[in-house]
Amino acid sequence: MNIRAVKEGKTDVLVPVHEEGVSFPPSAAPVFYNPAMELNRDISVAATSVFAEKxxxxxxxxIEDIRYLDALSASGIRGLxxxxxxxxxTTLNDWSENAFELIVRNIRHLGLQERVDxxxxxxxxxxxxxRFNIVDIDPFGTPAPFLAAAARCAVHLLAVTATDTAPLCGAHLHSGIRKYSAVPFNNEYHAEMGVRILLGKVARELAIxxxxxxxxxxxxxxxxxxxxLEIGNGAKKADEMLExxxxxxxxxxCGFRQILPGMAVNIASGCPRCSSEALIAGPLWLGKLHDIGFCGDVLKELERTEPGTKEQxxxxxxxxxxxLEMPTFYEQHLIxxxxxxxxSGINDLINTLKSRGFAASRTHxxxxxxxxxxxxxxxxxIIMMLR
Structure with a gap:
């Protein structure tokens, strides 16, 4: 296995490379390493640092006594x-023999023998x-097979990446149903649908x-x-989460949508606005996606550490x-x-909504x-007025 040194953040890590002149995707390498995920890792380091301090x-x-698990480490770059x-x-784990050998080599390369297993x-x-204070699940593909164990293992923080956005967002409907025990939408807010389907699945695993x-x-x-996700214990709190x-x-x-809280709900078959047949997605997470204070602290950490993808x-x-915390968003161009x-300009639309007394915000x-x-x-x- 050919390797080379790369620097992300403040860390020099050895990663696998293919032979010169040979091209293949990262997933086909002897050990998985994707440079395009540096943004993901930069945010992970900042978010983990903020949480660990708190x-x-x-x-x-x-800090050195906080236990962090990178359960599917691959090259190990995130956990390192x-x-x-x-x-x-930190504990770095991988089922691949090649990945394990590279992780061990990187631990020695960085002189982290006292801090990394x-x-x-x-x-x-x-x-x-x-059990670990912080558990990070970042698989190649769906995290679904690991969520039950991760929900039991994480004591204070659970971080999850899902790259199977087609099932999560409804493009591969039956795959999404099988993996997440929920029906997703493949519509204008499919990206948020993926987030909420994933969170709904994690919440149900935790509640068990x-x-x-x-x-x-x-x-x-x-x-x-x-x-x-910050993790806590207690049956009463788990019941409140499931609300x-x-x-x-x-x-x-017609674009009408309605939020229906509850694990078992009474749903009309027709749209209340135009009487067309309406679609149903769920069960999924309807609560907030972000904590404002935590996000603010992550921004400060990114400013302080200046990672490679800082501005993004x-x-x-x-x-x-x-x-805004409400589920679903609207796509201006579709309307x-x-x-x-x-x-019109998206800011003009949002400002006009606010001037009419409505809450409105852009989304990521x-x-x-x-x-x-x-x-x-x-x-x-309002859109007709602004045209």
Whole structure:
């Protein structure tokens, strides 16, 4: 296996490379390493650092005594950066023999023998055997097979990446149903649908063992979904968490949507606005996706550490921080197309909504999407006025 040194953040890591002149995707390498996920890792390091500091203060735990697990490490670059740049005690695990050998080599290369353990196990077995303050699940593909074990293993923070956005967002409907025990939508807000389907699945796994979650930061970026969830214990809190599980009714012809909280709900078959057949998605997470204070601290950490993707990361976190908490967003261009008019500037639309007494914000999901508590009738009237 050929390797080369790369630097991400403040960490020099050895990663696999293919032979010169040979081209193949990252997934075909002897050990998986994707340079395009540097943005994901930059945010991960900042978010983990912020959480570790708060955990250290609240629980009176030294940073180096906080236990972090990178359960599906591959090249190990994420966990190595966490160990080197955050300072927590890190366990890097991978089932691949090649990955394990590279991880061990990188630990020696960085001089992290006292701070990092390497294990060569099935991730689910390891997570059932031990508990960690922070558990990070970042598989190649769906995290679904690992969520039950991760929900039991994580004591204070669970971070999850899902790159199977087609099942999560409804493009591969039956695959999404099988993996997440929920029906997703493939519509204009499919990116948010993926986040909420994932969070709904994690919440149900946590509730089985009387645990609950508080989302700190969740974003859909490029081809993946990423979430950071603070974890706690208690049957009452778990019951309260499940109150944020429910369904979304959506009418494709007219754009009407309705939020329906509850694990079992009474749903009309027709759209209340135009009587067309309405679609139902869920069960999924209807609660908040972000904690404003946490996002603000992550922004400060990104500013302080200046990672390679600093500006991109700051933009994502800033938009997440300012997003309204309500489920679903509207896509301005889709509404304009349905009305047969040209779109105004997105900021003009949002400012006009606010001037009419509605809450409104941009979203991190796309540059032409917005959230508002205005109904579709009010939105269409304002768009027609601005045309």
């Amino acid at each position: 955990l250290s203060e609240r629980r009176n735990i030294a 950066r966490i160990a080197n740049e955050v300072g927590v005690h 390497a294990t060569h196990k099935n991730a689910n077995v390891l997570m059932h055997e031990k 063992t009387d645990k609950f979650m508080v989302p700190l930061l969740s974003h859909a970026t490029r081809h993946y979904v990423r979430t950071y 944020h599980i429910g369904f979304i009714l959506h009418c494709t012809p 990361a700051k933009r994502i976190i800033g938009l997440c921080m300012d997003e 304009c197309k349905r009305l047969g008019v040209s779109a 999901f796309s540059g032409t999407s917005f959230k508002t508590d205005a109904g579709i009738d009010e939105i269409e009237n």
